[in-house]
Amino acid sequence: MTTALTTFILVPGVFTGPHVWEATAARLTAAGAEVRTPALTGGPDLEAHxxxxxxxxxxxxxASGRQIVLAGHDYGIHPAVGAADRRADRIARIVYVDSGMPRDGVPALAAVPDQELSRRLAEADGPDGEVPPxxxxxxxxxxxxTDGIPAAALDRLTALATPxxxxxxxxxxRLxxxxxxxxxxxxxxTGSGTSIEMLQMLVGLGDPALQALTDPRTSFFELATGHWPMLSCPDELADVLIAAAGGEGHRLKPAAAGEPPTHLRPFLLDVPEVPRERHGTVDLYLPPGTDGPLPAIVFVHGGPVPAGAQPTPRDWPTFVGYGRYAAEQGVVGATLDHRLHDVGDYERAAGDVAAAVELVRADPRVDGDRVALWFFSxxxxLTADWLAAPPQWLRCVAATYPILAPLPNWGLTGDRFRAASAIAHAGALPFLLTRVGLEMPEIAATVEEFVAAAEDCGSNIEVIDAPHAHHGFETRDVTDESRAVVRRAMRxxxxxLGVHGAA
Incomplete structure (x- = not known):
């Protein structure tokens, strides 16, 4: 099907209208396509849109023979998908432009960050009111x-915004x-904090809601820009829409039959099995002949991890491996499961980690005054809380391929979970950072922000670089370089913790 036989229907997002599509529509029209940019009326509900x-x-x-490609940006994907569900035989493809995945029975507000929604709705006048732009x-x-939007375009976006x-x-x-x-x-x-690589990683974690993304009829493109590509790179967006109409794009890979996903492959070090005790959500790995009290390292997994994922993180080879490795070195290794299942769960996860740490410190085989916390991904x-007010017993914070600030599309405002803001309060607390050279750009930016802030305030930070390693390298990049990095970090x-000559 040629572009000349394609009609693009472009649906705008929250607070905006057809004007945001002008430059992209012009490019599509110049390529021979027909373009329609419906205005979403001031109707009171989703059905009106x-x-x-x-x-x-x-x-x-x-009878025109035209294929319809329906694109929705932001909130606009909800009325787009709702309409496509009622005209499925008329739609050749739906394009999600930096938007979520609408589901039956779920309102659009579910895709809006909770903190922001609460603030905006507090200003609105009930379900019949309006959210101010x-x-x-x-x-x-x-x-x-707003990365990449020219100042004049941003001013126009503000001037034309509607409640x-x-x-x-x-x-x-309803679908x-x-x-x-x-x-x-x-x-x-990618400026919003999402990439094809990140999606592939999430698919590998086994979230059932994401398995549909591996359907061969589903494709993906990346644009190195912020949330409004029709304003920041309209021509590039038009080119992507044309390619999408032709069925092009990257396909996510489903898990190979009989082959474990990356995070469930073996740990890169051959560490001996040691006794493991399970205490609620916490596992303790104890050195042979433990009579204590011994120093402890608490390993904190990343996420978000789907609530129903099995096995849970403390049973992943990476954390079993680190727990055993710590015990091999003569200290207590502790792993845990915390409830970071969504980006809105960080406060709950922080509480889970704090409770787990106190459980570990209270164990009579642990020296509660010699504890290190080691965070991942x-x-x-979660490092920010500990950096902002480090307790005396905390001897070290370590972080391996960490995300150190909320990604732009996570909706977490304020400084509580921004390590770069907290590091100025850490004093002499050592921070050991393992930085991977093949990190996803959106994550690497948070690490560089943190390192710059740490250097500015003269913090006690040591950076261990793994130039050829990826995020999750312990089961992904089983190389001599990776092994050396893990050993150096453990040393x-x-x-x-006052333990020398080990690792």
Missing amino acids: IADVLAAIDAVDP PADAAEWQRWGS QPVGTLVQPL TGAVAAVPTTGVLC GGGL GVLAH
Whole structure:
């Protein structure tokens, strides 16, 4: 099917209208496509906006032979998917432009960060009220990364912004299931904190909600920009839409039959089995002949990890391996499961970690005054509490391929979970950072922000670089370099615990 026989229907997101698509629409039109940019009326609920999109679909003559590609940005994906479900036979492809995955029975507000939603709805007047639009560039940033938007375009976005009816956000989307048959494409804006590599990693964790993304009819593109690509790189977005219409794009890989996902492959070090005790959500790995009290290392997994994922993180080879490795070195290794199942769960996860640490310190075989905390991946945000007010018994904080600040699309405002803000209060507390050279760019940016802040305030930080290693390298990059990095990191932590000549 050529571009000349394609009709693109472009649905705008929250607070915006057809004007945001002008430059992208012009590029598509120049390529020979037909473009429609329906305005979402001021109707009180989601059904009114679905009707607006249905009208645009029905305006395309079925006898024209044109394929319809329906693209929704941000909130706009909800009325787009709702309309496609009722006209599934008319839609050739749905394109998700930096948007979530609408589900039957779930309102659009589920995709809005909780903190921001609470603040905005507090200003609204009940379900029949309106959410006021952002008043300036800083306010837009709260709703999505504005990276790449020219100042003039951002000013125009603010000037033309309109209130969002609360009803459009709180009315559940109702789907018959017909839309599941329509091919889809996701356009991921890496400035928002999402990438193809990150999605592939999440698919590997076994989240059932994401398994549909490995369908061969589903493709993905990345754009190195923020949340509004139609303003920051309109021509590139148009080119991606044309490619998507032709069925192009990256396909995610399903787990190979009989082959474990990356995070369930063997740990890179051959460490001996040691006794393990399970105490609720905490596992203790004890050195042979333990009569204590001994120093302890508490290993904190990352996430978000789907609530139903099996095995749970403390049974993953990486954490079993680290726990055994610590015990081999003569200290107590502790692993735990915390409830970081969604980006809105960080406060709950922080409480789980604090409780687990106290359980470990209270064990009579542990020297409660010599404890180190070692964080991984998304657990890195949890370092901030300990850096902001380090207790006297905390001898070291370590972090391996950590995320050290909320990613832009996580909606976590304030400084509580931003390690770069907390490090200035850490005093002489040692921080041992294992930095991987092949890190995902959106995560690497949080690490570099932290390192710069640590250097500015003269913190006691040691960086161990693994130039050829990826995120999760302990089961992914089984190389001599990776083994040496793990050993060096363990030696550093043990030294801060007063254990020398080991690892």
